[in-house]
Amino acid sequence: MVKSSFTPRYVHMSQQLRGLILEGTYKPGDAIPSEAELMSMFGTARGTARQAVDVLVSEGLVRRQHGKGTFVQLQPIRHSILNMGGFTDSLRGRAESPVAHVIEAGLTEIDGHQYFRMVRLRGTRTPERTTYLSLDTSVMDASRFPGIEDIDFEDRSLYQILREQYKTHPRRTQITLSTEIPSPDVAELLGEPSDGPALIKTEGSAFDQNDVEIEQIKVLYASRVEFNLTTAIAEFPGGEL
Amino acid sequence: MVKSSFTPRYVHMSQQLRGLILEGTYKPGDAIPSEAELMSMFGTARGTARQAVDVLVSEGLVRRQHGKGTFVQLQPIRHSILNMGGFTDSLRGRAESPVAHVIEAGLTEIDGHQYFRMVRLRGTRTPERTTYLSLDTSVMDASRFPGIEDIDFEDRSLYQILREQYKTHPRRTQITLSTEIPSPDVAELLGEPSDGPALIKTEGSAFDQNDVEIEQIKVLYASRVEFNLTTAIAEFPGGEL
DNA sequence: TTACTCTACTCGTATAGACGTCTAGACAAG
DNA sequence: CTTGTCTAGACGTCTATACGAGTAGAGTAA
Numbered sequence: 001m002v003k004s005s006f007t008p009r010y011v012h013m014s015q016q017l018r019g020l021i022l023e024g025t026y027k028p029g030d031a032i033p034s035e036a037e038l039m040s041m042f043g044t045a046r047g048t049a050r051q052a053v054d055v056l057v058s059e060g061l062v063r064r065q066h067g068k069g070t071f072v073q074l075q076p077i078r079h080s081i082l083n084m085g086g087f088t089d090s091l092r093g094r095a096e097s098p099v100a101h102v103i104e105a106g107l108t109e110i111d112g113h114q115y116f117r118m119v120r121l122r123g124t125r126t127p128e129r130t131t132y133l134s135l136d137t138s139v140m141d142a143s144r145f146p147g148i149e150d151i152d153f154e155d156r157s158l159y160q161i162l163r164e165q166y167k168t169h170p171r172r173t174q175i176t177l178s179t180e181i182p183s184p185d186v187a188e189l190l191g192e193p194s195d196g197p198a199l200i201k202t203e204g205s206a207f208d209q210n211d212v213e214i215e216q217i218k219v220l221y222a223s224r225v226e227f228n229l230t231t232a233i234a235e236f237p238g239g240e241l
Numbered sequence: 242m243v244k245s246s247f248t249p250r251y252v253h254m255s256q257q258l259r260g261l262i263l264e265g266t267y268k269p270g271d272a273i274p275s276e277a278e279l280m281s282m283f284g285t286a287r288g289t290a291r292q293a294v295d296v297l298v299s300e301g302l303v304r305r306q307h308g309k310g311t312f313v314q315l316q317p318i319r320h321s322i323l324n325m326g327g328f329t330d331s332l333r334g335r336a337e338s339p340v341a342h343v344i345e346a347g348l349t350e351i352d353g354h355q356y357f358r359m360v361r362l363r364g365t366r367t368p369e370r371t372t373y374l375s376l377d378t379s380v381m382d383a384s385r386f387p388g389i390e391d392i393d394f395e396d397r398s399l400y401q402i403l404r405e406q407y408k409t410h411p412r413r414t415q416i417t418l419s420t421e422i423p424s425p426d427v428a429e430l431l432g433e434p435s436d437g438p439a440l441i442k443t444e445g446s447a448f449d450q451n452d453v454e455i456e457q458i459k460v461l462y463a464s465r466v467e468f469n470l471t472t473a474i475a476e477f478p479g480g481e482l
Numbered sequence: 483t484t485a486c487t488c489t490a491c492t493c494g495t496a497t498a499g500a501c502g503t504c505t506a507g508a509c510a511a512g
Numbered sequence: 513c514t515t516g517t518c519t520a521g522a523c524g525t526c527t528a529t530a531c532g533a534g535t536a537g538a539g540t541a542a
Contacts, residue, residue, distance in 0.1 A: 022473040173471070174470075177468035229417075
């Protein structure tokens, strides 16, 4: 039996639409094409077009409004510390440069399948000192990235290597926020006091240009990292709580 | 136009099924009736039966397995706040409605200036039960919103009142994420176990259409609330870490 | 001007049917 | 006993159609 690379149409459509939203063709507040327009754009039935939009609705990327249209919700977070890909960018123009220190890296077997697992301390360095900001754990499919266990990740970015050596282009991450009280070891690594606060943790996956999962990520942030968010408030006819 | 008590069939079906699951007719691990069986049980088309099950799937109450059936999940329902602004909207199409319970509301004086301070428990209500999701504290300038202390906020949304009675249109919030270990009282209110995890807290301000600060907000979220985010990954010529 | 109606467009719900893939068990062939 | 095939049942995808209901603007009547 061949593990076919068949992609349902609605998934393909939702990928296209997500791309247009993330790249800014449809901006927050804009209406995306109506279901009728999507039908003719992609040559599908309305049910399929709706199913594609369902995906984006469930991701919170768009919101439907009866009788009006479907609108882009919030600007997805970009260039913030949450954005694993934009880490360096957020530091541009500062007298700081990004550093990564690999704590652990190697192959590991889970359920008979080989994975590459890497734990890194990441942070910034100034001439005076180095400040670690997060402890990142990445797990990737070793068979998809052969030889990855021999690469030195202190020098180059993980995503840069994925692009240059594996022709894989990370496009988005889907993550969940929660809290974690660090173990004494981890607190030490991140420079947290032993009786410090619980830390913010993000867990999720990164997806490539084909919406294939390429990495499972867990990041524990030091308390000195600030998460600043701006949210838009929309007005609904029915009001909201 | 009559505000009919019309309930979509799929909602009615999902309510019935949810009831059967919660009352134990279908226990965790059991298969619920197949889509074909649901069709004949309720006399609907397969699409409608699937739509009903979709609701339960999105609530995490059941899990579909291709080729086998649809099974009752073991995990408790988790709520998801996809976007902090879209609280009500995220509940659309579900058999849940938003509720707010005012714990405390009144004027308070800080530095010789009068402020309106309100603490609310917010959450969702289904026919079966009410689930509180967050404890919100709002502080607003009393002189800008005269008479606000006499308004009943259990009925109507705060922002709805600001728009309708004070011609103030909240447009964005600027918030910071952090963690907090709830006091026993607060844990009790949010339904958290006494030895539960640290909670996610957001603190910040809301701004109106003129970018004037109108509200200071602090929200403590129950651990059952999921924060799901999608981030975009950009490519830079210089690479990133 | 004001208020109402009409209409086009949008999303919401529902039906009926078709075909594909996956699972698990029955059964036959080796 | 192992392997392969077949089949029934279950979910996954997709089409085509229909009608309901909310929105917004154009046009019309008072």
